[in-house]
Amino acid sequence: MPVGEVFLGAFLQVLFDRLAPRKLSLFPCEDGIRSELKQWKRKFLMIQAVLNDAEEKQLTNEAVKMWMEDLQDLAYDVEDILDEYATQVLERELMTEQPTNRIADYFSSWTPSALISQTDMKSKIEEITSRLEDLCEEKNDLGLKEIAGGSSTVSWQRPPSTCVPTEPAVIGRDADKAEILKMVSTNKQSSGSFHVIPIVGLGGVGKTTLAREVYNDKAVADFNPKAWACVSDDFDVMGISKAILESITSSSCSLQNLNEVQVQLKNKVTGKKFLLVLDDVWSRDYGLWETLKSPFMAGAPGSRIIVTTRSIDVALTMGHSEYFKLEVLSNDDCWGIFEKHVSGSTVVVSGQNLNSIRDKVVEKCRGLPLAARTLGGLLRSKQRYDEWEDALNSKLWDLPEENGILSVLRLSYHHLPSHLNDVLLYCSFSQGL
Missing domain, CATH: 3.40.50.300 (P-loop containing nucleotide triphosphate hydrolases)
Structure with a gap:
C-alpha cells in the first residue's frame, strides 16, 4: 500500500493515545513491559517531529520513501501488539476472577501453550523496540529535520455530491x-x-x-x-x-x-x-x-x-x-474556468508572464474542469507571483496518479495550513479512508 494512503500523522496520534499513561496503567507492570511501552511513545514522538520533512522528501528520495514504508509497517505492528497484549491481560483476569462462570469454562478448554506466554510477548516487544531504534537512527542518517508546516501525500476522496448548482454558469458544456x-x-x-x-x-x-x-x-x-x-x-x-x-x-x-x-x-x-x-x-x-x-x-x-x-x-x-x-474541455474553456476561480487573487499577471502562466495552467489541468477550478481556488489565496510559480512548478505534478487522484488535488492539500492538514488527516483516518 502506498505511503500516501496511510495517513501516518493521524495513525501516530491514535497510537499516542493508546500509549498515554492512563491507558498504560491498565497493563500489569511485568518484566518492565510497561516501561518499554513508555519508551515507544518517546521514540514515536522523535519520529513525529521529522514526519513533515520526511513526507516532503519522499517525493524525490527513494530512501526516505522506504523509511516511511518501514514506519508504516511498524505502526501497524505496534497496534497489533497492543491489541494482543490487552487481550492476553483480559483473558488472564477472566480466568482468575471468574473460575466458575461460562467464560472460564470456555477458556478452560485451552491448553496453557495456547495462551501467549509472557516470554513470547516480551520478545515481540523487544523486537518492536529494536525496529524503533533503527528508524530513529536512520532518520538522522537521512538528514530528516524538524520543520514547521509541511504535509503528507494523501489519498483524496470526493465529498458527496448534491443536485444543488455550485456556480451560476458552467463553461464549455452547452453542446x-x-x-x-x-x-x-x-x-x-x-x-x-x-x-x-x-x-x-x-x-x-x-x-x-x-x-x-x-x-x-x-x-x-x-x-x-x-x-x-x-x-x-x-x-x-x-x-x-x-x-x-x-x-x-x-x-x-x-x-x-x-x-x-x-x-x-x-x-x-x-x-x-x-x-x-x-x-x-x-x-x-x-x-x-x-x-x-x-x-x-x-x-x-x-x-x-x-x-x-x-x-x-x-x-x-x-x-x-x-x-x-464526456470529453475533456478545450484549452480556452479550461483557462476560462481557471480565470473565473482565481479572480479574487491580488496577484496581477500580464504580458509575457500571463502567457507563461496560461501555458502552464492548461498543461497541468489537461482539459479537466475540476483541476482548473481547484487550481484557481488555490492560487487566488497566494499573495505573490513567485508563489504562483512555485505551485505550478511543484514536483507534486510529476507524481503518478493513484486511484485516479488528480495531481492538482494533491497539490491543493499540500498547500493547506499545517493545522488543517492535521485535522484532515485525523478525520480521514478516523473514517477508515
Whole structure:
C-alpha cells in the first residue's frame, strides 16, 4: 500500500493515545513491559517531529520513501501488539476472577501453550523496540529535520455530491448538455419503463456538473418525481434506496428493512414518469443493480435514470450498448474556468508572464474542469507571483496518479495550513479512508 494512503500523522496520534499513561496503567507492570511501552511513545514522538520533512522528501528520495514504508509497517505492528497484549491481560483476569462462570469454562478448554506466554510477548516487544531504534537512527542518517508546516501525500476522496448548482454558469458544456437533454426527451425502446443514460468520463472531467445541469433544467420539469443519489464506491443497495426515497419525499427515512424501503419507493414511482440521477457509480455487480432497480420497474414509460461513472463496464452493466462519452474541455474553456476561480487573487499577471502562466495552467489541468477550478481556488489565496510559480512548478505534478487522484488535488492539500492538514488527516483516518 502506498505511503500516501496511510495517513501516518493521524495513525501516530491514535497510537499516542493508546500509549498515554492512563491507558498504560491498565497493563500489569511485568518484566518492565510497561516501561518499554513508555519508551515507544518517546521514540514515536522523535519520529513525529521529522514526519513533515520526511513526507516532503519522499517525493524525490527513494530512501526516505522506504523509511516511511518501514514506519508504516511498524505502526501497524505496534497496534497489533497492543491489541494482543490487552487481550492476553483480559483473558488472564477472566480466568482468575471468574473460575466458575461460562467464560472460564470456555477458556478452560485451552491448553496453557495456547495462551501467549509472557516470554513470547516480551520478545515481540523487544523486537518492536529494536525496529524503533533503527528508524530513529536512520532518520538522522537521512538528514530528516524538524520543520514547521509541511504535509503528507494523501489519498483524496470526493465529498458527496448534491443536485444543488455550485456556480451560476458552467463553461464549455452547452453542446454536451443539449445532447443529454435530447437523450432524456427522446423515446427509447427498453425492456422496462425506464431508460438508463450513462455519462462516462475521466475523474474531474465534469460528469457530475453535467448531470446537475440537466437535472435542474426546465426541460425536465415534467418529470415527477425527481431524485438524486450519490453512490460512490460502496454500492450499498439499502443505503442508496433510502437516499433515493429521502430525495423524493424530502424527509428522513427511519426504515431499517430493505423490503419496506423498496415497497415505499415502488409506491412513490408507480405510474409516474420519474427522473433519477445516480452519481459516481463504481460497482459492476449486476446482481446489486438488479436489486436496486426493481422498484423503478413500476414507473411510467419515458422515465430516465442518469448514471455518472468513470467505467464503460459500469455503463454497460447498468444500461445497454449506448452511453455518452464526456470529453475533456478545450484549452480556452479550461483557462476560462481557471480565470473565473482565481479572480479574487491580488496577484496581477500580464504580458509575457500571463502567457507563461496560461501555458502552464492548461498543461497541468489537461482539459479537466475540476483541476482548473481547484487550481484557481488555490492560487487566488497566494499573495505573490513567485508563489504562483512555485505551485505550478511543484514536483507534486510529476507524481503518478493513484486511484485516479488528480495531481492538482494533491497539490491543493499540500498547500493547506499545517493545522488543517492535521485535522484532515485525523478525520480521514478516523473514517477508515
